[in-house]
Amino acid sequence: MTKSLKKPATMSDVAKEAGVSLKTVSRVFNNEKYVTEDKKARILEAAKTLNFQPAVAARGLAGGRSFMIGLFVDDASGDYVAKMMRGLVNACDATGTHLVVEVIRDLDDVSKVQRAVASVRFDGVILPPPLCDAPALLAFLRENGVPVARIGAGQALEDFASVYIDEELAAYKMTDYLIAKGHKKIGFIIGDPEHACSALRETGYRRAMAAAGLTVEDRFLAQGYFNFPSGRDAAQTLMQGAPDLTAVFASNDEMAAGAVDYLSNAGVRVPDDLSVVGFDDDIAASMMSPTLTTVRQPIEDMARQAHALICNPGDYQKIQHRFSVDIVERQSVRAV
Amino acid sequence: MTKSLKKPATMSDVAKEAGVSLKTVSRVFNNEKYVTEDKKARILEAAKTLNFQPAVAARGLAGGRSFMIGLFVDDASGDYVAKMMRGLVNACDATGTHLVVEVIRDLDDVSKVQRAVASVRFDGVILPPPLCDAPALLAFLRENGVPVARIGAGQALEDFASVYIDEELAAYKMTDYLIAKGHKKIGFIIGDPEHACSALRETGYRRAMAAAGLTVEDRFLAQGYFNFPSGRDAAQTLMQGAPDLTAVFASNDEMAAGAVDYLSNAGVRVPDDLSVVGFDDDIAASMMSPTLTTVRQPIEDMARQAHALICNPGDYQKIQHRFSVDIVERQSVRAV
């Protein structure tokens, strides 16, 4: 009736219990073929009664796989990271691999990455923005042969796996959506210049405006940094320079939320006086009021796919996986 | 000029390069004493030029430490998790240890935990709510001798390290704050019953009311589940049954945000018609409008401390570390 008291069972314990060799046990835990069903069953049963689970440390040392997937982020906060983590943890569970999170603040200093990589020997590393576009980091990982999957990268790179959306097209569509609603003077809040997607989304906005024959005046644009306060500030700038706008497209939801916050405090009603849209379908988008019309990108799925690209030994490089986006219509837009 | 091309350097490489034995190199990387400064310097230099970093897998196998800290959560979303992660990653960086995130959805099913623990052999595991109060999980970890640090646990447990705040006192203070502002009819939105803190916060609220000679009628209470929609629903329930309330204390910020959302859509102005306060100082608290008065608990610091309790070989058990809280005054309360 006593449970396992301290020392975890080892593969040899299982081998002995099942009356087979070490190697045979190893085979079943690695899904190799050539093991009779008979033995396999005995081994699995022995493993179960002994509560055996192969130790990743030993497997790593002997086999060259660490069973560790690195998620490198510049900041662990935010709904974007949370969504990636959900997708990744899920994929990890399904593959017997584990998610280790590393925060890399300085995109130009590779030393921390080098230490992490050298000590953990990740089976692969996931790089969300803005790390996915950091040249120094990418170069280091390439030189050291670390499998990489980039999420939401701004530009394609032949030798790295990548999952992404067409940022420019997405912004184009959203702008077009606003235009279809009758808006002509549409403002735009630019994202953090450090993120490659910022320029792409701006381009999409400009293209859509141009395609509709609408002019983009300088005063229609304001610089933000993908966070709430900068959205607030940008809205203020916009309202001062371009009070004639009927809609504002913030290039992410946090900024949109900041903008709406500023506006409501300034007595500008959304969407009655001004329509506002965002990008990401951040959790904040459904928690604010009015709820925010935004571009949804399937981050959780993208993360899962990124994990797959890393784990499948197939030529993971060269694999570029594009995801499509939807516009989620909520309450923050009004037709004019 | 060629950089490290593939195979990472090993400790033997460093030993050779520095002209010492393997063991001596090992000594300096483990901060053992008895190494002459002279040799130590040579070793460190050799390590640097070779870009050497001890492999955790090898260290783990030989030394019995995995250098992995497990963060077990029931859901990877939310600002609470983000804050913990920030504190933990920070502590990990400082100690050469790594953060592995595992999502445990079923609090009664130990099988997933058992698999993770057996394969990774965590140096320790961090348990935030509600996992920190899950009996089955705790029992398993105890039986297997896994060092544990609980964050925000509802009840003390002699044999597990714990960092926490006095939930009841915090809720008492917040209620008292509202009372000091002249409120007498104060509503309360109860948190998820699965979280031990929910009952404690409710008790704090009730005690403060009683201490002030105020009555808590049943209609002053509504059940929530610590998320936005449930806050919205609870506010509706409250407004229907107790339209005479002048303040509502939501036992976390997400519910408070949901409540405010419902209220503003229902034409109830916050704080003019009704004051609302929350708990946590979630990022949402400063992003909503009005900004939310709430209880701030130092989650990041608590997480760092939890990590320390696990890593310091001292009798980590028995160590119960209490943190204090502050009331953050913002815009959602009005004196009556």
Place this chain on the structure above:
DNA sequence: CTGAAAGCGCTTACAG
């Protein structure tokens, strides 16, 4: 203060 030996728990070739 320093080092040679053994071994951690697996997987990798290699034989059969």
Place this chain on the structure above:
DNA sequence: CTGAAAGCGCTTACAG
């Protein structure tokens, strides 16, 4: 289909 041997890169006792 199965197993015995060697070795992954470190740390642990143990000697000196």
